[in-house]
Amino acid sequence: MAESRDNGRLAGRLAAVAALTFVLVVPPLLAQFDQMDQVFGVPVLWAYLNLVWAIVIGLVAVIGARSR
Numbered sequence: 001m002a003e004s005r006d007n008g009r010l011a012g013r014l015a016a017v018a019a020l021t022f023v024l025v026v027p028p029l030l031a032q033f034d035q036m037d038q039v040f041g042v043p044v045l046w047a048y049l050n051l052v053w054a055i056v057i058g059l060v061a062v063i064g065a066r067s068r
Helices: 002-024 027-033 044-066
Strands: none
16 A cells, blocks of 8 residues: 555656656747857757756656655
């Protein structure tokens, strides 16, 4: 019974991360970062996408570590 509840929480948290990822990469938001400016020599859009990617991987790692 407890294992089923833990699996449900894990699935819910991972679904929340997926929803957050979707919100962060929808085209209207990406358009805000599509500029000619650069951050550390990298276009702003690429920097934003790499930051989102790193945050999502970090969140999944934290959620996975807590589930053990």
